[in-house]
Amino acid sequence: MESASSTPARPVGRGRKAQAAVRAATLAELLDRGYAELTVEGVAQRAGVHKTTVYRRWKTRESLVVDALAEHFTTDIPTPDTGALESDLRALAQALVQSMTDPVGKAVQTAMLSDAGRLPEVAEARRRVFADRIRRAEPVVVRAVERGELPAETDPAELFGTLAAPVYFHLLISADPAVEDTAERAVRITLAAARAGALTRSRHSAADDGEA
């Protein structure tokens, strides 16, 4: 669990390295101050660059935050390949819980759901994050179908959504203390629904008959 607070304060040049430093500083500021208190000045100072360097690449505070968030999320959930659906789902769910409960992840979730969450850019970043996670979860479904563990028509987006929903619901909404293992619970529900054929593409477009 690497803390974004370890961002170097030494001056860095323009280009990729400066951009990476600015993104890391943005996450660190988000973590320390929250979205409402985050300023471009503060980010620039933390990253060791001039404010104009930040503004050259990011026109607004919002676009800077969105970009830093999107970048953070492209690497948080790896694609597991453990040889079995259940352990693959477990790895995905555990990575999601980990990503949502480490200090950076917490700050990021809070920013995405706070008043900032209603900005079109933030909503768009959120959609991009999920599209990207679904893309990375796709091989898990393909391999499970090949192994005969799942119906051929299983939809990766449905599967990932079903796995993510109880994790988000528990960590962000209900906070039910009776739930002992968020990831394991999500795996259990998703496995049962997927094996029963409730997460197939055909169901997706024929939702109204309601039979599971």
Added chain:
Amino acid sequence: MESASSTPARPVGRGRKAQAAVRAATLAELLDRGYAELTVEGVAQRAGVHKTTVYRRWKTRESLVVDALAEHFTTDIPTPDTGALESDLRALAQALVQSMTDPVGKAVQTAMLSDAGRLPEVAEARRRVFADRIRRAEPVVVRAVERGELPAETDPAELFGTLAAPVYFHLLISADPAVEDTAERAVRITLAAARAGALTRSRHSAADDGEA
């Protein structure tokens, strides 16, 4: 879908009637202005009462908002009794979607998840709302078990959480445009998981073996 904006502006006395007017005015202000801009003055004016009448019952702006929210949620999801589990779950899921997508519900959700959502009172109100909904969903599970539709050990809290999670996830987090019917999707997933015995009390406390 009754709008809270129809709150009467005429003066009302102290007591229950004034309290109801203040709560309705709080929801209306939340709807029109959002949580950040909500003031006790504005609420009092809208309710047609003096500011001190508000402060006599609610010590802080936060406690006023929390109380109005909790009150709103005690009536939003009725207990269905349609004679079958699937249609009961559909009624519950549709009521939840309805409650979350009408204007008052939207304003309420936004307030609960905004920066205000981190206040201990708001977190506590959220827990109370879910505990109350679970309590109201309990007869659905009891009757389904009696009809032989579900394993005897099915846990009402697990069932309601499994039904609510995809609804919250879709409406508040992923906003995936490919999902055509939020309620129907939640029903499908919950039915499959419940019938497979993935939502039983014994699973709840023996989560670690992970077999669904």
